[in-house]
Amino acid sequence: MSGVETVSVRVRVNGEPREALVEPRTLLVEFLRENLNLTGTHIGCDTTYCGACTVLLNGRTVKSCTLFAPMADGGEITTVEGLSTNGALHPVQQAFAECHGLQCGFCTPGLLLSTLHLLNKNAKPTDKQIRKAIAGNTCRCTGYQNILKAIRMTADEMGKR
Amino acid sequence: MYAHPFSYHRAKSLAEASKLLQQLGDESRVLAGGQSLIPLMKMRLARPTALIDINFVPGLSGIQSHNGELRFGALARHTDVEMSEAVATIPILHDCAAGIADVQVRNQGTIGGSLAEADPSGDWGATLLTLETSLQCTGPQGERSIRLEDFIKDAYTTVLAHDELVRGITVKKPPRNSGGAYQAFKRSAPVYATASAAVQLTLEGKDICRDMRVVLGCVGLTAIRAKKAEDELRGKKIDGKTIQRAAEAAREAAEPYSDMRGSADYKRALVAALVKRALGIALRRARGERVEAGHEYVGR
Numbered sequence: 533m534s535g536v537e538t539v540s541v542r543v544r545v546n547g548e549p550r551e552a553l554v555e556p557r558t559l560l561v562e563f564l565r566e567n568l569n570l571t572g573t574h575i576g577c578d579t580t581y582c583g584a585c586t587v588l589l590n591g592r593t594v595k596s597c598t599l600f601a602p603m604a605d606g607g608e609i610t611t612v613e614g615l616s617t618n619g620a621l622h623p624v625q626q627a628f629a630e631c632h633g634l635q636c637g638f639c640t641p642g643l644l645l646s647t648l649h650l651l652n653k654n655a656k657p658t659d660k661q662i663r664k665a666i667a668g669n670t671c672r673c674t675g676y677q678n679i680l681k682a683i684r685m686t687a688d689e690m691g692k693r
Numbered sequence: 694m695y696a697h698p699f700s701y702h703r704a705k706s707l708a709e710a711s712k713l714l715q716q717l718g719d720e721s722r723v724l725a726g727g728q729s730l731i732p733l734m735k736m737r738l739a740r741p742t743a744l745i746d747i748n749f750v751p752g753l754s755g756i757q758s759h760n761g762e763l764r765f766g767a768l769a770r771h772t773d774v775e776m777s778e779a780v781a782t783i784p785i786l787h788d789c790a791a792g793i794a795d796v797q798v799r800n801q802g803t804i805g806g807s808l809a810e811a812d813p814s815g816d817w818g819a820t821l822l823t824l825e826t827s828l829q830c831t832g833p834q835g836e837r838s839i840r841l842e843d844f845i846k847d848a849y850t851t852v853l854a855h856d857e858l859v860r861g862i863t864v865k866k867p868p869r870n871s872g873g874a875y876q877a878f879k880r881s882a883p884v885y886a887t888a889s890a891a892v893q894l895t896l897e898g899k900d901i902c903r904d905m906r907v908v909l910g911c912v913g914l915t916a917i918r919a920k921k922a923e924d925e926l927r928g929k930k931i932d933g934k935t936i937q938r939a940a941e942a943a944r945e946a947a948e949p950y951s952d953m954r955g956s957a958d959y960k961r962a963l964v965a966a967l968v969k970r971a972l973g974i975a976l977r978r979a980r981g982e983r984v985e986a987g988h989e990y991v992g993r
Binding site (some may be wrong): 667 | 697721728732882983
């Protein structure tokens with residue numbers, strides 16, 4: 533590694549402070565998966581299209597394949613690993629399980645975070661608003677009907693709390 | 694995918710960023726939201742040797758309404774523009790901001806970055822050319838204001854000097870009896886549009902066009918102002934016939950290339966249809982009607 537420039541990246545991931553020394557060209561998704569061993573965030577297309585790598589950065593969804601890790605320095609990140617508490621599924625995870633909102637499951641981590649981002653801004657979205665909110669998340673199994681059902685159920689369940 | 698290696702520099706101010714650009718030379722680039730630059734770097738279509746990250750420069754992401762103008766900080770994210778109440782008073786700006794790529798890209802991409810990148814398929818260039826838009830730029834010679842029509846020179850090329858950066862964007866608010874619309878057609882949300890049309894028209898009475906601008910996107914090396922299409926309507930009654938003539942003139946003004954998004958002929962036909970649609974929406978808005986509009990794609 534001699535001669536290769538590295539920079540320190542410090543973030544809070546799912547509430548925990550984490551830090552690693554990385555090459556500046558390290559993508560945020562690679563930083564999460566390779567440096568922090570958080571492999572729940574997936575790499576799908578690696579071209580800013582599919583949204584499998586979606587995470588929350590400072591409360592907003594981003595495609596973590598399209599940020600260099602140093603850009604997230606000092607930030608708060610939520611990944612799919614941060615959703616459950618003490619082994620109990622988050623309502624969004626429960627709803628995707630109950631509605632069969634996944635087939636192969638590869639796109640699911642991204643869809644869960646896009647769902648939470650939507651519901652944080654809009655607790656009772658219309659179907660049209662849901663479709664627009666997940667337009668950046670591709671399900672290659674095309675199971676969108678059940679994904680929509682799962683998002684509606686999540687909104688209902690979170691509304692009861 | 695890994696980009697070519699680069700050194701990373703975090704600027705605390707635009708003055709520092711400008712100094713770094715000077716020191717680090719021609720192969721250094723500014724990094725804002727990164728939603729155009731990072732994909733290009735991953736595909737090795739861009740290989741800067743140094744990046745100057747301006748995301749940590751404070752005070753660059755505000756949106757203010759002041760003296761009949763809207764002022765955007767260069768780092769205002771598309772989502773900030775979409776959610777802004779001040780922007781909601783100019784529907785064409787909301788049309789554009791709310792439909793750029795997808796939520797995730799809008800959360801990260803910036804209006805200043807989009808204009809400075811000057812991608813021929815970018816949405817902001819076509820939209821903002823329908824309004825009086827200027828960019829406030831800063832460099833070692835100080836500040837200067839550049840009109841948008843003078844700012845974009847060619848595909849991916851602006852008049853910015855290497856060590857000059859965009860600080861903000863100022864848009865003059867159109868008059869009350871004016872309405873605009875941005876129509877972009879794309880195959881799916883995350884991709885660039887196949888073609889787009891931006892229209893802003895000001896009425897005299899109920900249906901006479903006092904003034905207007907028609908700008909086409911994605912069908913040339915830069916956004917194209919279709920002046921002949923404007924001439925078909927300016928000073929005339931807006932009806933089916935004049936709208937049809939304007940759409941035909943727009944078709945002639947387009948200079949598309951055939952590519953994976955469609956043939957040149959298809960894009961000409963598409964852009965004519967989009968101009969027609971945008972004119973209809975702009976007219977209704979100029980008359981005070983609320984119309985929801987924006988990017989069109991399958992599944993929307």
